[in-house]
Amino acid sequence: MLGIGKVAKKVFGTANDRKVKATRPLIAKINALEPEFEKLSDDQLREKTAELSDRAKAGESLDALLPEAFSNCREAAKRALGLRAFDVQLMGGIFLHQGNISEMKTGEGKTLVATFPAYLNALSGKGVHVVTVNDYLAKRDAEWMSKVYGALGMSTGVVYPRQDPEEKKEAYACDITYATNNELGFDYLRDNMKSSLSDMSQRGHNFAIVDEVDSILIDEARTPLIISGPSDDRTELYKAIDELVPLLNDTHFTLDEKQRNVTFTEEGNEFLEQQLMQRGLLPDGHTLYDPESTTVVHHVNQGLRAHKLYTRDKDYIVRDGEVILIDEFTGRMMQGRRLSEGLHQAIEAKEGCEIQPENITLASVTFQNYFRLYEKLSGMTGTAATEAEEFMQIYGLGVVEVPTNRPVARIDEDDKVYRTGREKYEAIVEEIGNAHAKGQPVLVGTTSIEKSEMLSEMLKAAGLPHNVLNARQHEQEAQIVADAGKLGAITIATNMAGRGTDIKLGGNVEFKIMEAIAANPDGDHAAIREQIETAHKADEQAVKDAGGLYVLATERHESRRIDNQLRGRSGRQGDPGRSSFYLSLEDDLMRIFGSERLDKVLKTLGMKEGEAIIHPWVNKSLERAQAKVEGRNFDIRKNLLKFDDVMNDQRRVIFSQRLEIMKSEDVSEITADMRGQVIDDLVEQFMPPKSYADQWNSEGLYAAVIEKLGIDVPVIAWAAEEGVDDETIRERLEAAADEEMDKKTKAFGEDTMRQIEKQILLQAIDGKWREHLLTLEHLRSVIGFRGYAQRDPLNEYKTEAFQLFEGLLDGLREEVTQKLSQVRPMTEEEQRALMQQIAAQQAEMQRAQQAAMAQASGQTTPDSAAAAPTPLLAGFDETDQTTWGNPGRNDPCPCGSGQKFKHCHGRLA
Structure with a gap:
């Protein structure tokens, strides 16, 4: 018997259904205009943009201009890219323009969807920011979609780390600007450290479209963006505390895995006090509770957290003597990102790496507060519905699920729960072997590098060829993902959130063509393309016949959203596919959230070794556990x-x-x-x-x-x-x-x-x-x-x-x-000397700021950035203007700083 809620939904439809239905008349209007816009010449499409822009600036609402703007944009995309947007893509664009999050499944063409609201909102002349998760995607999307915007007579810019200031300013002045969330936030902070308006890069915060919005506004929102400078060196203190932590036993601290927290007990505090006094770290006559002991207590707590809460090859890896954090959501290395308040230094001491000095904050902002600066905000992702409450409460963003262009044909199986991890992994290897035998490509999701490498060893022992994608294979990512849909391919991935690359059945045809052309650059490119495309169709059909991509997850993540993202890699654009989760009572989520009762049930049922429990009830109880963790994480944020x-x-x-x-x-x-x-x-x-x-x-x-x-x-x-x-x-x-x-x-x-x-x-x-x-x-x-x-x-x-x-x-x-x-x-001479001194200080400060920014963006600063610049003119003397030659305002400064003269010595001369 149906509940009252279900009956009501059957009669009235869900709130989401009603929103989707409300866009149908608009889409009908856009489609009705299509024949009219098809008749326009390329020049007339650009003239239409100028006309729409004038109307927007004259006060006509963007909502009123929407049908014409979307029709114009669809026609431009059709001509520039050979892609005609589906009705559901127009629908996604409408929701974005209205300031919502469009939840669209993987492979539904979100990159093209963003062009519609971006074009419409850029008509006001105030600029639009399209935000991506990494620099590669920002450059790729900007290059790809600039063909559409160019056909419409609009300019496209891309912002990236360590960009020339003039170039960056020009990118922000474009109609549509592509950038990463990090670079936008840092530029906002940098602009608010500048001393003249002409040096500022950004020109306001009108409208932003955030791609992978859940990754940027929720996952990354835990960590603020900080511009910092070096502070006092405390290397010896970290080392001394690191020697002390291993002396602690289980009675000295309590570990709360649910809250991811560790605290000292009364007994632990007494033990600490004695040890710190013996090592001369605590002044005589002082206790841990005295105000003077605050710094030492803080660092001891960080040392304990480094040892008990942070695990090598899961939370971070050590490469070339450097501790590099791993993003728990994407499995990528976060170059240049460091933990604050001495925690990163505590991990460096634990791993015996060189301890980098702590930094003091010069400016900081959280992503929540940065993105709330925009007059209008919107976002796209494949998975947002589970965090809808947080998006609404913090950003005022509604989540709308956009229907797929073709029905999802993926089969989602119930979770399989084993008693031990060993039984689980043996079953996984057997299952991968079965799929491989019939040519079905398998994407195996793991939660840590350590587990991906352990599974890799098991597959090697079973004689199964495979690729591993984790932070260690970061450079080969695009190639591994491109091959993951080939017949019989096995790919082990440490998380697959926000990868920005589709797994296509039969492999990525464009990658194959690029490889073939690179191998034979003098050959007939058109013939090569035709040959590969024909072969690819046969490969694609063979994979479809084998059942499509099989997503096999080895564990449940704390967040349902991350599980859904992994699942969503299969079954794109109506392709066949399959997904299954293999779990054990020894998994972190099962272990922390009450697996004892389940273990007793399994024993009572008399389950044999290697048997799994499979039931929808298990899925429901796991979802409830995940919802609890998500709720707790939301409360923390x-x-x-x-x-x-x-x-x-x-x-x-x-x-x-x-x-x-x-x-x-x-x-x-x-x-x-x-x-x-x-x-x-x-x-x-x-x-x-x-x-x-x-x-x-x-x-x-x-x-x-x-x-x-x-x-x-x-x-x-x-x-x-x-x-x-x-x-x-x-x-x-x-x-x-x-x-x-x-x-x-x-x-x-x-x-x-x-x-x-x-x-x-x-x-x-x-x-x-x-x-x-x-x-x-x-x-x-x-x-x-x-x-x-x-x-x-x-x-x-x-x-x-x-x-x-x-x-x-x-x-x-x-x-x-x-x-x-x-x-x-002052006298003229004193004045000139002072001005030159200030110029030198400003140049030095700019170099230090660029180095700090490069580090924050995960770039390494070349030695030349730290060295004094080599003057362009022989005999150049900062204190004597007669040795400067006669440079134009836009010429390179003769001091060799690399800046224009007007921004360097010419500013003060």
């Missing part, structure tokens, strides 16, 4: 976001103030207000309100005025005058300070003084913000302990962060006022 939101509010205030200052020609009013506030504070401090004249500290005020305002005025004499009050003293100080600034302005010249004020203001903001970030990091790491005092850590953090921010603003006013008071006119 939500909690992290609540804390980051506090900093984000402050970040937005600081960044918007910086931008306002950079846009302003004259900031003298801001500095005058700051000066007035400093004077108010000084008078209030040394002449408290409602106090008598004999209670004033006029000597203290005199000294403070000389220090903070740089003026020598008779404050003590003023205070001794009959009938004078604090308001009179305040007015006299303001008049004297303003007069002093007027003299400086005349001596420097109006324009120079305004520039000096602007630069001092920006430098002070940047310096104070860096200090503030460090303080907030420290506060965040200890605020959780307030919970023991029955106080809400989040509220405590909000209160203290607000107080710290007020302190930042007070300190900023004082620093700007004091620095301006110390500025004095």
Whole structure:
């Protein structure tokens, strides 16, 4: 008997069905326009773009322009790529334009789908960002789809790490820009560290289409983007703590695998105290609970986490003496990505690698807060429905499942549960052998490098030829994936999320053609293509007859989404396929989430060795366990976001103030207000309100005025005058300070003084913000302990962060006022020397920033970046402009920095 909910769905349809149905009239309109657009010439398609753009800029809504824009785009794609978009692809594009996530199965052509909303939203002239998970996909998609945008008269740009600044700026100025999430976030942070508007790359955040949206906005959202600089070297401390951790036994700590957390017990704390004192790491007479011990305690905790929670070849690998993290979702190496707060250094000490210095944060942002900057956001993926609540709560994104162009013909089998891992792997090898014997290609999914290599050894022993795709084979990824659909192929993969490459039955025909042409470059390319395409059709049919791609997973992941992504590799575009999950009670998910009861049931049933339990109920109970883990991970991310939101509010205030200052020609009013506030504070401090004249500290005020305002005025004499009050003293100080600034302005010249004020203001903001970030990091790491005092850590953090921010603003006013008071006119020679010194510092800072960015983007910095540049002119002298030649503003700078003259020495000369 059907439940009430199921009956209602049968009658009214699901909410998703209703959304899909609502797009049908729009699609009918687009299809009705097709004959009209087919008649247009190539030039008329571009003219249509100009017409639509003018209408959009004149105020016509994009929704009203949608049918014509989509029709124009479909026609351009048909001519440029030979691809005519299906109705379901138009539907996916409509949902993206409406600011939703389009859930489309693997192989449904998401790359083409993105062109429709990107084109429509680019008509406004504000730019569109298409976000991908890696640089290879950003470049590939930009190159491929630029043919469509070019046919429509629109420009396409691509942003990548270590790009020339001018080129990057041009890429962001294009109508449609392809980039990775990392590069977009870092460019946002870098822009907010620049000191002039002309140096900024991004031009706003209008509309973003995020490909593999679940990978970027959920999986990667746990880790903030950080631009950092080096701090003190603590190598010896890490090594000393690493020697101590192996001495601990099971009574000294508690390990919670569910929460992925490890903490010291009371007994462990006592043992630690003794050991730290013996090694001289804890000062005499101090305990672990003293404030002075915070740093040591923090590093001991990180050492314990490194040993007990992080496993080699699962969470990281060691290559060429370097600890490289592995992305748990894609199985890829994350070059240049490091764990923060000393945890990466603790792992380096554990593995005996060279310990890299810790970094201090110069700027940071989470992906959640970066992507919420966009006026409109949308995304595409094959799997988002299980995280729909998180997408809606955090980003305001709805998830819509778009129907497939052809019905899914894949057979999804019930999970097979074995009692032990050994029985499971023996059954897997046997199953792979059976599939291989009939020519069916098999994709085997594992959860770690270690398990993929163990299974590889078992397959070798069984005489089964295969490929292994994990972080160690990162370079051959595209080739291995291209071959995975060949007749009889066996491919072991460590996770397959967000690979961006389809597994095609019979193998990837384009790869085969490229290989054949590379082997015979002088041959008849057309004949080679025809021959390979004919042979490929026979291969494809043979694979289909064998049952299509067989996805065999060796374990359930914590997230249903990752399992669905693996499953979705099979059965693309109506192809036949099969998927099956092989599990054992020794798997992490089964072991942590109550396999004891199941083990008892299996024993009671009297199961024989090698037998598996197969039942839909087992699938349901596993899905419930996964939903619990997903819920817990969502709560963790939500909690992290609540804390980051506090900093984000402050970040937005600081960044918007910086931008306002950079846009302003004259900031003298801001500095005058700051000066007035400093004077108010000084008078209030040394002449408290409602106090008598004999209670004033006029000597203290005199000294403070000389220090903070740089003026020598008779404050003590003023205070001794009959009938004078604090308001009179305040007015006299303001008049004297303003007069002093007027003299400086005349001596420097109006324009120079305004520039000096602007630069001092920006430098002070940047310096104070860096200090503030460090303080907030420290506060965040200890605020959780307030919970023991029955106080809400989040509220405590909000209160203290607000107080710290007020302190930042007070300190900023004082620093700007004091620095301006110390500025004095210089001789021409002094001025030139100073300007050249600043230019050298800026060039050095830019090199350091590029090196930090290169490291963060997983690039290695060439030695030449660290070395001093070789001057282009013989006899070039930074301090003597006569040796610079006469370069044009856009010529390379004669100092050899590689920058244009106008951005280097020419900026200040």
